[in-house]
Amino acid sequence: MSGKVLVTGGAGYIGSHTTLLLLEAGFEVIVVDNLSNSSLESLRRVEKLSGKSVTFYKLDIRETDKLLNVFSEHKIHSVVHFAGLKAVGESSQIPLEYYEQNIYGTLSLLKAMQKYDCRRIVFSSSATVYGDPASVPITEDFPISATNPYGRTKLYIEEILRDLAISDSKWNIILLRYFNPIGAHKSGKIGEDPQGIPNNLLPFVSQVAVGKREKLSVFGDDYPTVDGTGVRDYIHVVDLSDAHVKAVQKIDNLTGVTTLNLGTGNGYSVLQIVEAFQKGSGKQVPYQVVERRPGDIAECWADASLAKKVLGWQACFGIEDMVTDAWRWQERNPNGYDD
Numbered sequence: 001m002s003g004k005v006l007v008t009g010g011a012g013y014i015g016s017h018t019t020l021l022l023l024e025a026g027f028e029v030i031v032v033d034n035l036s037n038s039s040l041e042s043l044r045r046v047e048k049l050s051g052k053s054v055t056f057y058k059l060d061i062r063e064t065d066k067l068l069n070v071f072s073e074h075k076i077h078s079v080v081h082f083a084g085l086k087a088v089g090e091s092s093q094i095p096l097e098y099y100e101q102n103i104y105g106t107l108s109l110l111k112a113m114q115k116y117d118c119r120r121i122v123f124s125s126s127a128t129v130y131g132d133p134a135s136v137p138i139t140e141d142f143p144i145s146a147t148n149p150y151g152r153t154k155l156y157i158e159e160i161l162r163d164l165a166i167s168d169s170k171w172n173i174i175l176l177r178y179f180n181p182i183g184a185h186k187s188g189k190i191g192e193d194p195q196g197i198p199n200n201l202l203p204f205v206s207q208v209a210v211g212k213r214e215k216l217s218v219f220g221d222d223y224p225t226v227d228g229t230g231v232r233d234y235i236h237v238v239d240l241s242d243a244h245v246k247a248v249q250k251i252d253n254l255t256g257v258t259t260l261n262l263g264t265g266n267g268y269s270v271l272q273i274v275e276a277f278q279k280g281s282g283k284q285v286p287y288q289v290v291e292r293r294p295g296d297i298a299e300c301w302a303d304a305s306l307a308k309k310v311l312g313w314q315a316c317f318g319i320e321d322m323v324t325d326a327w328r329w330q331e332r333n334p335n336g337y338d339d
């Protein structure tokens with residue numbers, strides 16, 4: 001199967017990996033991104049790795065007129081929608097910015113799609129919509145809730161998409177709820193390039209290992225988990241991207257709304273990640289235990305069997321691949337794409 005896929009936020013971490021895999025699968029890819037949290041260098045590297053070109057538009061998805069121009073220039077089969085803001089802590093400080101960029105941005109995109117009769121969308125949702133789950137592993141029918149503005153934007157967008165599908169049966173919508181994406185492409189050419197101090201565990205650990213930060217703060221060791229530190233379902237970004245390719249390949253047959261967890265089904269604690277990273281990189285990662293981070297939950301991992309049934313997808317990479325690939329990217333690009 002081939003055709004044109006529009007990727008919003010395609011210069012970002014998950015977007016650049018997905019763009020690469022879509023190109024390799026034979027799709028033509030059009031990326032729109034305002035580069036607020038990314039650089040064009042990621043797409044240049046994607047082009048080199050794939051030997052194919054990406055059509056790029058620097059625009060903000062809130063600029064509906066510009067999006068309409070993109071749809072008028074290309075007959076787009078489906079949209080993979082990554083663009084948005086994603087920092088949980090920041091979302092409590094500047095909630096209006098999050099609601100505007102994520103929710104208004106999505107409305108703008110959906111209106112442009114509707115006008116050009118393009119009704120197939122794959123949306124980046126998050127395991128954050130499960131709030132503090134009553135038990136693990138989490139299945140897609142668990143109740144959803146949010147504890148911060150970022151999580152609420154994901155939850156509201158999911159609801160908006162469900163309303164849209166009810167109003168018009170021609171929409172095919174896939175909501176992908178990611179657990180914790182980490183790692184990088186095997187080539188070491190593309191990876192996660194956080195601006196400033198990383199919020200997430202893996203980029204922080206990588207920056208400690210490469211000597212950019214002194215030590216990791218472990219947020220609490222008194223959770224009811226295997227060793228007291230938080231447990232998450234880490235998933236290799238290439239596995240995650242592969243699920244998007246399969247979603248695009250299957251979307252014509254998936255009418256209405258399909259909601260899928262993307263995880264491995266395995267949970268690892270913070271200290272288990274530190275240990276795996278040290279083993280994979282041969283570097284020491286000094287750490288100290290500090291207070292719990294407000295809003296964190298004890299443990300969270302997926303039942304990902306529905307994605308296997310619906311998409312024929314399952315994660316292939318284990319934790320060793322995830323940390324080794326993260327380290328290769330960090331070691332070769334200590335300053336991210338600025339190098």
Ligand code: NAD
Pocket residue numbers: 008009010011012013014015032033034035036037038039059060061062081082083084085086101105124125126127178179180181
């Ligand atoms: P990222 O910041 O690397 O990528 C997002 C991209 O969107 C960036 O290139 C940014 O410049 C662009 N962008 C932001 N606002 C835009 C706007 N208004 N118009 C146009 N472009 C805009 O983030 P990522 O980690 O690749 O995440 C991609 C998506 O996946 C996001 O929607 C995020 O909420 C979701 N998600 C990420 C994680 C995670 O841990 N990384 C987990 C769950 C869900």
Ligand code: UFG
Pocket residue numbers: 086088126127128178179180199200201202204216217218219220229230231232270293296300
């Ligand atoms: N952690 C530390 N020290 C750090 C960073 C994180 O100990 O410096 C711990 C956290 O307390 C948690 C674990 O490492 O136990 C993972 O934390 P992350 O910040 O990497 O990831 P979260 O699970 O908190 O959140 C991520 C994304 C969210 C998304 C959520 C969905 O950042 O956007 O996964 O599960 F909503």
